[in-house]
Amino acid sequence: MGERARYLYAITRNPPEGFLDDARGLGGNRLEAVHHRGLAAIVSDVDLDEFGEEALKQNLEHLEWLETVARTHDDVIHRVAAAGPTAPLRLATICIDDDGVRRRLDDWYLALGQVLDRVEGRREWSVKVFAPAGVPESVGVGVRVAGGGADYLRQKKAALDARAAAEEVAGRVGEEVYATLSGRAVASRRLPAQDPRLTGHTGTMLLNCAFLVEVDEELSFEADTDALRRDFPSVEISCAGPWPPYSFAMLEQR
């Protein structure tokens, strides 16, 4: 067992007494709240043999380790978010001791106040739009063309035109989905499209975005999503949530 440090999961305001009693953090360690100036940082001990600089570099290369840490981190944040407004921290934010935690809260005090006000009573929804996998691309491929070269080129051009047109339409669908759902959300964010090798989805990701939605508006948001699916049957619209407000409360650390 090496030196211990404090791992930060999230920051909240006035959490109810004992709300983390039945929850555990990384390594099964007890979760605690470090209170400072009306804020509460949710922390647990970690071992620097596992979370110190060198160890982290090594451990982050192991997907299984990373997944366990990310899932535990997420689990804790879900619990904190269920109790009150929450600013989740990025993975592996570690202070040497509680004084270090309080110094962080001082540094971030103003930004934290704004973030917590923004996310209170709101949750994050993820929406992705996928084009069907490679449909227009295959037009004309493998077809013997009786008329020879010129016909072949004409047909190939037609296929390319059809593909470009399909992509344009798909792009417009993505924009329309984003615009419609933004109208229902208090904040919206576009995220980079994900690599198909990571999502296991071969269709082009036309849109990857996050919406911050009032809890009272969630049913309407889902109804809007269903309506968009009916309006645009040619694309796949996936909607997931509600999640803690990861995309809208992340503190930018320097």
Added chain:
Amino acid sequence: MTTAVEERPVGQASVDVAAGPQIALVDLLDRLLGVGVVLAGDIVISLAGVDLVQVRLHALITTIRSDMVTPR
């Protein structure tokens, strides 16, 4: 239809989360690392003399790729 995309986390481990719907690992890492897991780059950690360990994770992608799901 919230389809396979949300239900196919990268990697094999699956953990039951009591509170709330489980987030696909790729989405979770996108958010927890704040840079998008598709980017390549480096890890910056500062510890010595500072009380904060800060991880900007990009190199991770190599790990994920070695363990990738097979696209449908």
